[in-house]
Every structure is written in C-alpha cells, then in structure tokens.
Amino acid sequence: MPDTSSRSLRIFPSRRIRGTVTVPGDKSITHRALLLATLAEGESRLSGVLTGEDCLATIRACQALGAEIEFLNATTVRVKGRDRKLLAPAEPIDCGNSGTLMRLIAGILAGQPFSSCLIGDASLSRRPMARILVPLRQMGARIDAKGPGELPPLEIHGSQLHGIDYRLPLPSAQVKSCLLLAGLFASGVTRLQEPIPTRDHTERLLRHFGLWPIFDNGQLVVHGGVRLHGHDLFIPGDFSSAAFWIVAAAAFPGSELFVQGVGLNPSRTGLLKILLRMGATVKETIESCETEPYGTLEIRGERLRGTRIRGEEIAQVIDELPILAVAGALAQGETIIRDASELRVKESDRLAALAYNLRAFGVPVEELPDGLIIEGGHPLRAASVQSFGDHRIAMAFAILALAADGVSVIEDTACIATSYPGFEKDFESLTQSEIPGWGERAFRQIGHRWARWAKESLEDPAEARFPVVAIDGTAASGKTTVAQELARRLDFAYCSTGVLYRAMTWKLLQMGVDISNRFRVARAVGKIPMDCWIENHQLKIRVGDEDPSPYLRDPEVNANVSLVASIPAVRRYLLPLQRKLARQAPLVMEGRDIGTVVFPKTPYKFFLDADPLVRQERRRQQGETDLLLERDQKDRERKLAPLKPAHDAVILDTTRTTVNELVETILRHLKRKGMNLQ
Ligand SMILES: Nc1ncnc2c1ncn2[C@@H]1O[C@H](COP(=O)(O)OP(=O)(O)O)[C@@H](O)[C@H]1O
Ligand SMILES: Nc1ccn([C@@H]2O[C@H](COP(=O)(O)OP(=O)(O)O)[C@@H](O)[C@H]2O)c(=O)n1
Structure with a gap:
C-alpha cells in the first residue's frame, strides 16, 4: 500500500490483487485523436481522454495551432477543428516528456506554410529524431535538429512536401504516424511499408475522421490534400496502464482481477499472448469493435513460468517490456528478452534501469546489448530504487515490490502522472486484502485510539497497523485455546503462526526436500508460493493452489516442524507474511516469537507455560503423536527467534x-495497559 504524500512510493508487501479496475484513457489514442480533431473540420467530442502530463502537452500544442479545446468534464473535451488551416504558433511548442507528441506533430508542421520550433524536457531532448528527419527530408521538409547528433529541439521551416514511397527501416508506430500525417499535407501520394506491423491507432483514427480506405496492396497510402471530418470518439482505457495490474494479478496466486473498458486492439495486446505462454489464466471479452475494440479482461493468479520474448513479438509489447521483466522475476525459471535495443532510447535506458533495479530486489539478471536474461522465482528482498524519471519503470517496480520481504521505496514517482494519474489510488484499492468493512467495524468497536495507532504505525514496517495481542509459549500450554477465546471476546481475528511453519514443513516434505540440509531448504523455500490473509476473523493459508489445512497436524509435520522453523530462510520468508496480517485486522496472534520478533513493539504480550507432564498428557488426550518436549527444546535452542518470553x-x-x-x-492486563474495552 503506497504512501501517496510525497513523490516516492512506500510499498508494503501484499501478494494478492483483488477487485475491479478501470484504467485512464489510452495515451496513444488520446494524442492522435487530439491532433486529428485539430486538423478536421467541425467539432469532435472526445470522451475518456487521458489527462496525464503528456496528453496535456498535446492539448496545449493543439491550442497553439489554433484549435479551440474545452473540457466538458474531467475526461471529455470538445475540439473545434481548423479544417487543415493551422495558425503559426507564437512560441516554441513544448512537448514535455512526450516522444509521441514531438514525432507526430513534426509530421504535421513539416508541411505548413510557417515555421515552428519543438522543444522538450531533458529526457525527450536525448531521444533520437533522425528516424523521422530522414524520411521527412526526403519529402522535402526543412528541419534543423539543434541538439547534437540530430537531437531536439527541432526547428521546422515550413515548406511544400511531396509524397514518397518509403519502407520503414525499423518498426515504429511513431515514425509511421508522423509520415502519414505529413502525407496529408504533401502533394501526391505517400506510400509506407512497415517491416513488422506496429500499433495501428493512427490508421483507425484516420478512418474514423473520414479518410477511407488507406490500405493498398500491403502498403499504407495517404493522398495529400484530403479533408478530415470532426467526429465524436470514446477513448478506451489504456492497455499499457492495465498491463501493470494484469501482470500482478496473473503472477500472484489467489488473485482475481477484472479490468473494465480497456482497449483490446490486437496490435496492443501482445502481452496477453506472452502471459498465456507463461501459464496465466486470462479471459478476454470484447464489447465493442467500433474504431477501437475494447472490453473486459478477467485474470486469475497462477504461478507463472519463464519464457522467451524476441523478434517480431518485441514490437507488439514495446511499452510492456518493463512489466514483462517483472513478470519474469516473479515466474519460475528463466525469462529471456532479446531484440529489444529500442528500449535503450525510451523515457530512460530501460534495459539498464531494469537490470539495476531487479538486482536491487535480489533478482539475478544479466544485461545484454539488446535484452535481459532474468532468473525468476527467487525470494525478493525489500529495496529502495529509482524510477530514472520513467513512469513505466516506476509502476513496474511498484508491482515487484509487492512480493518483497518488507517495505520498499520507489523514488521519484511524479513521472507516473504522465500516463497514469490515479495510479496510487488504484494501487491502494487493488492490493489491500482487507475484507470490506473490517477496518471500519474494528475502528467503531475499539475507538479512535486504534485509528491513530494504525496511522502512526505506517511509518514503521515492524509495527502493527491494528493492535496485536501476542500470545507466545510452549507446546500444549494452551495458546490456541486461550487465544481463540480471547479473540472471540475482543472481536479480534485469531491467528496461529504455528500453522505457517507447519504448512511450510508439509510442502517441503511433499516436495521431497531433504530438510536436514538447510541450503536445500533455503533454495526450495523461494519456490514455494505461500500466502495468507484474514477472512471471517480467521487466518487462511494457501500454498500455490492448495489448502494445506488438513495435513498440518500429521505426525511427520509434528516431527519436523521445529527443525524447519530453525532455518533462517524459512523465518525470513514467513516474517513479512505475519506482519502484513496486522494491516488487515486487529489480531490475537499466537506462536513462539510474536512478542520478541514479529511484533516487538506491541504492549500486549503474554507467555504461557505449564508443567511438562501436564502438557504431554494434554496432547495425548488430543490423540496426537507429538514429541512436544523435544520440539520445545529445539525451539528454545535455535539461534534465530528462540522460544523465550519477551522481557x-x-x-x-x-x-x-x-x-x-x-x-x-x-483482559484485566489489557485494560490496565490502556486497551479501550467496552
Ligand atoms: N488451561 C487449561 N487447562 C486444561 N486444559 C487445557 C488448558 N488450556 C488448553 N488445554 C487443553 O490442552 C490441549 C492443548 O491446548 P492448545 O490450546 O492446543 O495448546 P497449544 O496451542 O499451546 O499447543 C487442548 O486439548 C486444550 O483443550
Ligand atoms: N511463531 C512461531 C510459531 C511456531 N513456530 C514453530 O512451529 C512449531 C509448531 O507451532 P504450533 O504453534 O503449531 O505448535 P503447538 O504449540 O500448537 O504444538 C513450533 O514448535 C515451532 O517450531 C515458530 O518457530 N514460531
């Protein structure tokens, strides 16, 4: 759950995505629709517009060219077009961080009877423009790139263009769109051929605004001088923004996510094919096919496996590669990304940024000139990483951080607003596994004291958000019985932590891991997808798709659990799982180290013990085979988090x-310590 107060995000671990989300409008479509509505005659009402920084820059640019643009509500604009007759902008047009805007509008401006200048922020000023300048100059454009090596700013001297036949040397929807727009203002015919199909929003929108047909013999064709006609348009949710939730839900077992009103243009949804290959469960329902297809996606979490992404597929997922790299880190086995050197000239050098940040989270990764080799499935450690000013890097690592073993920080996240205003809010609602109403009910029950506690404790990951009563003690001392009754009386959730150690032991035995070898156990633990949460006041556990509850008190589990619990990798894995429970509900939590290690700051700590013979007799009466005194001894003697009363x-x-x-x-002690009991 992120802290939204600053320009960094604090992410608490949470390995489940649940809920329904509608992401903001598509960035690519918003840019294009605004530009085409500006060129068209008459009015266009565009709804579902993305109002992120990049698209606001496009709105300002269109206004600078004379379009009248009025917001009718937060995401609907009315554009009064110029019917091709643009005004000369009084000042340089600031494209901010947006490569799409600079490259597309350059195509329009190249063929105008006036001069103009395009500038951008530091990151945009490093992005290559030669790819548009070469073909535009072939069309007769006169453009000077003022930065070193054909970099922005671009000074465009108006000139008369002529159509060309051009085969794009690299797949780029921005170059294609730039030339299609330039072709509108060129004499004759402009014909383009792509090496690999890229996103086709410009083609679809040209048709929407009245230019038909534009496909001829495998070539894209525009005739110069044609008029466009204003038309209303609904812009669906941005698939590339939805991709962060899609991957998170697909990769965290137990997740269930619905993405509504999202663009499902097949030239954008390559990610889904890759996720299916990785073992994901995704259902796609197309609800409309007019201009841009959109609909609903339903995703259920599975344990993913690694894959290879290369060749033609890269162009289909170019914006999704950061989150696909994260999917690779969460999946079992190796994920290889190749033929993706284009990522080095995006908003950041995305290959370098990905490699750097993945390593910070403990993911083994090799950086190649054109890709990455990611070894997935390792336990992740919490980290503090940079966004490198790149919105997709920031959001991708916010998702990865959910799987870390503590609170992570993503620095410099203001850039997220370029494509996904409201990301933090959606993050908050999709990652919290609280049962609706629990928090509120608990607050009502126990008063504002806890509301304050919950808020303050956010600052400290080791601290509970809700109060925790810690009950530690020896085996069969009565921890379970007492804790359950106490939880009932307080209306808190009851939580046995022994079951987590038991579930881990059961799974390791089932996998045939030699549990006397702590290195083998440590390696195996990273592959065990365990999650737990509070439901109906009870702790629920899942190991992958399995519910381990029926096996937790088997004799082999009793016999091995203390050995497994003494292995540091196991304790490290289970610690954040236990801590996150206190962000879901007030707890009575019982175990061996709750007061000493899991919640050392809770003031409510109790330690139960009884005569060993009595305890043995109690267990015998329960009909269980359990050498509990041996377990106690192992628990007392282990180095990490030994069984002992907190001071x-x-x-x-x-x-x-x-x-x-x-x-x-x-209860008397709790009252004396200040707990607000009715
Ligand atoms: N104070 C007590 N007096 C007598 N029997 C008890 C007491 N507390 C628990 N028991 C019984 O002892 C057994 C073990 O208790 P349990 O709560 O499971 O212990 P633990 O969780 O510490 O292993 C259960 O059968 C329970 O009914
Ligand atoms: N917080 C905890 C809870 C359990 N454990 C381990 O898990 C084992 C089983 O815990 P449990 O609470 O189910 O055991 P019982 O007291 O119910 O027999 C203990 O013997 C410990 O080895 C632990 O190390 N730390």
Whole structure:
C-alpha cells in the first residue's frame, strides 16, 4: 500500500490483487485523436481522454495551432477543428516528456506554410529524431535538429512536401504516424511499408475522421490534400496502464482481477499472448469493435513460468517490456528478452534501469546489448530504487515490490502522472486484502485510539497497523485455546503462526526436500508460493493452489516442524507474511516469537507455560503423536527467534488455571495497559 504524500512510493508487501479496475484513457489514442480533431473540420467530442502530463502537452500544442479545446468534464473535451488551416504558433511548442507528441506533430508542421520550433524536457531532448528527419527530408521538409547528433529541439521551416514511397527501416508506430500525417499535407501520394506491423491507432483514427480506405496492396497510402471530418470518439482505457495490474494479478496466486473498458486492439495486446505462454489464466471479452475494440479482461493468479520474448513479438509489447521483466522475476525459471535495443532510447535506458533495479530486489539478471536474461522465482528482498524519471519503470517496480520481504521505496514517482494519474489510488484499492468493512467495524468497536495507532504505525514496517495481542509459549500450554477465546471476546481475528511453519514443513516434505540440509531448504523455500490473509476473523493459508489445512497436524509435520522453523530462510520468508496480517485486522496472534520478533513493539504480550507432564498428557488426550518436549527444546535452542518470553511479557502458568480464568486475567492486563474495552 503506497504512501501517496510525497513523490516516492512506500510499498508494503501484499501478494494478492483483488477487485475491479478501470484504467485512464489510452495515451496513444488520446494524442492522435487530439491532433486529428485539430486538423478536421467541425467539432469532435472526445470522451475518456487521458489527462496525464503528456496528453496535456498535446492539448496545449493543439491550442497553439489554433484549435479551440474545452473540457466538458474531467475526461471529455470538445475540439473545434481548423479544417487543415493551422495558425503559426507564437512560441516554441513544448512537448514535455512526450516522444509521441514531438514525432507526430513534426509530421504535421513539416508541411505548413510557417515555421515552428519543438522543444522538450531533458529526457525527450536525448531521444533520437533522425528516424523521422530522414524520411521527412526526403519529402522535402526543412528541419534543423539543434541538439547534437540530430537531437531536439527541432526547428521546422515550413515548406511544400511531396509524397514518397518509403519502407520503414525499423518498426515504429511513431515514425509511421508522423509520415502519414505529413502525407496529408504533401502533394501526391505517400506510400509506407512497415517491416513488422506496429500499433495501428493512427490508421483507425484516420478512418474514423473520414479518410477511407488507406490500405493498398500491403502498403499504407495517404493522398495529400484530403479533408478530415470532426467526429465524436470514446477513448478506451489504456492497455499499457492495465498491463501493470494484469501482470500482478496473473503472477500472484489467489488473485482475481477484472479490468473494465480497456482497449483490446490486437496490435496492443501482445502481452496477453506472452502471459498465456507463461501459464496465466486470462479471459478476454470484447464489447465493442467500433474504431477501437475494447472490453473486459478477467485474470486469475497462477504461478507463472519463464519464457522467451524476441523478434517480431518485441514490437507488439514495446511499452510492456518493463512489466514483462517483472513478470519474469516473479515466474519460475528463466525469462529471456532479446531484440529489444529500442528500449535503450525510451523515457530512460530501460534495459539498464531494469537490470539495476531487479538486482536491487535480489533478482539475478544479466544485461545484454539488446535484452535481459532474468532468473525468476527467487525470494525478493525489500529495496529502495529509482524510477530514472520513467513512469513505466516506476509502476513496474511498484508491482515487484509487492512480493518483497518488507517495505520498499520507489523514488521519484511524479513521472507516473504522465500516463497514469490515479495510479496510487488504484494501487491502494487493488492490493489491500482487507475484507470490506473490517477496518471500519474494528475502528467503531475499539475507538479512535486504534485509528491513530494504525496511522502512526505506517511509518514503521515492524509495527502493527491494528493492535496485536501476542500470545507466545510452549507446546500444549494452551495458546490456541486461550487465544481463540480471547479473540472471540475482543472481536479480534485469531491467528496461529504455528500453522505457517507447519504448512511450510508439509510442502517441503511433499516436495521431497531433504530438510536436514538447510541450503536445500533455503533454495526450495523461494519456490514455494505461500500466502495468507484474514477472512471471517480467521487466518487462511494457501500454498500455490492448495489448502494445506488438513495435513498440518500429521505426525511427520509434528516431527519436523521445529527443525524447519530453525532455518533462517524459512523465518525470513514467513516474517513479512505475519506482519502484513496486522494491516488487515486487529489480531490475537499466537506462536513462539510474536512478542520478541514479529511484533516487538506491541504492549500486549503474554507467555504461557505449564508443567511438562501436564502438557504431554494434554496432547495425548488430543490423540496426537507429538514429541512436544523435544520440539520445545529445539525451539528454545535455535539461534534465530528462540522460544523465550519477551522481557515485557506477562508470564502465565496454565497448569492449574482454567481457560476462562486465564482469559479474564489477560483482559484485566489489557485494560490496565490502556486497551479501550467496552
Ligand atoms: N488451561 C487449561 N487447562 C486444561 N486444559 C487445557 C488448558 N488450556 C488448553 N488445554 C487443553 O490442552 C490441549 C492443548 O491446548 P492448545 O490450546 O492446543 O495448546 P497449544 O496451542 O499451546 O499447543 C487442548 O486439548 C486444550 O483443550
Ligand atoms: N511463531 C512461531 C510459531 C511456531 N513456530 C514453530 O512451529 C512449531 C509448531 O507451532 P504450533 O504453534 O503449531 O505448535 P503447538 O504449540 O500448537 O504444538 C513450533 O514448535 C515451532 O517450531 C515458530 O518457530 N514460531
């Protein structure tokens, strides 16, 4: 859950995505629709417009060329077009961070009877423009790139263009669109051939605004001088923004996500094909095919496996490669991305940024000149990483951070607004696994004290958001019985942490891992997809698709659990899972190290113990095979988080005290320590 107050995001781990999301309008379509509506005659009402920084720059640019643009509501604009007769802009047009704007508008401006200048921010000023300048000059354009090596700013001297036959040397929808727009103002016919098909929004929108047909013999054809006609348009949600949620939901088992009103243009949805190959479950329902297809996606979480992404496929997923790299890190096995050197000249050098940040999270990665080799499935450590000023890097690592073992920080996240205003809000609602109403109900029950506690404790990952009563103690001392009754009386959630260690033990035994070898266990643990959450006041656990509950008290689990619990990799893995529960509900949590390690700052700590013979007899009566005194000894002697009372715990001997008496005693202590009990 991110802290939205600053230009960095603090991400708490949470390995489940649940809910329904509608992402902001498509960036590519918004840019193009604004530009074409400006060129058209008459009015166009564009709804679903993205109002991120990049598209606001396009609105300002269109206004500078004389279009009248009025916001009718937050995401609908009315554009009064110029019917091709643009005004000369009084000042340089600032394209901000947007490569799309600079490259597309350069195509329009090249054929005008006036001069103009295009400038951009530091990142845009480093992005290559030769790819548009070469063919535009062939068409007769006179453009000076003022930066070194044909970089922006671009000084465009108006001239009369003529059509050309041009085969694009590299797949680029921006170059294609630039030349199509230039072709509108050129004499004769402009014919383009792409090496590989790229996103076809410009072609679809040209048709929408009345230019038909533009495909001829495998070539894209525009005739100079044609008029465009204003037309209303609904802009669907941006698939590239939805991609962050799609990958997160696909990669975290137990997730369930619906993405509504999202653009499903097949030239954009290559990511889905790749995710299916990685083992994802995705259902696509197209609801409209007019101009731009859109509809709903339903995604269910699975354990993904690595894949290879290369060749022609790269052009289809160029914007999604950052989040695909994250998918690779979350998947089992190797993911190889090749033929993607284009990523080095995006908003950042995305290959370098990805490699750097993946390593910070503990993902083994090799950076190649044209790609990455990512070894997925390793446990992730919390990290503090940079966005490199790149919105897609920032959002991709916000998703990866959900799987880390503690709170991570993504620095410099203001750039997210370029494509996804409202990202933090959606992040908050999709990643919190609270049961609706729980928090509110708990606040009502226990008063504003806890609301304050919850807020303050956000600053410290080791601290609970909701209050935690810690019950530690020896085996069969009565922890479960007492904690369950106490939780019932307080209306808190009951939570046994022993079951997490038991579930891990069961899975390791099932996988045939030699648990006496802690290195093998450490390696295996990283591959075990375990998650837990609170549902109906109870702790729920899932290991991949399996519910381990029926096996947790098997004799082999009893016999091995203390050994497994002594292995540091296991404790490291389970610690954040236990801590995150306190962000879901007030807890009575029982175990061995709750007061000492898991929630050392809670003031409510109790340690139960009883005569060993009595405890043995209690277990025998339960009909279980359990060498509990041996377990106690192992638990006491281990180096990490040994069984011992916290220095500030209340120690209770349960040998001759009834459960009811124990609960009453605990309630008295809680009251004395300031808990607000009715
Ligand atoms: N104070 C108590 N007096 C007598 N029996 C108890 C008491 N507390 C628990 N028991 C019984 O002892 C057994 C083990 O208790 P349990 O709560 O499962 O212990 P733990 O969780 O510490 O292993 C259960 O059968 C329970 O009913
Ligand atoms: N917080 C915890 C909880 C359990 N454990 C381990 O998990 C084992 C089983 O815990 P449990 O709570 O289910 O055991 P019982 O007391 O119910 O027999 C313990 O013996 C410990 O080895 C731990 O190390 N730390």
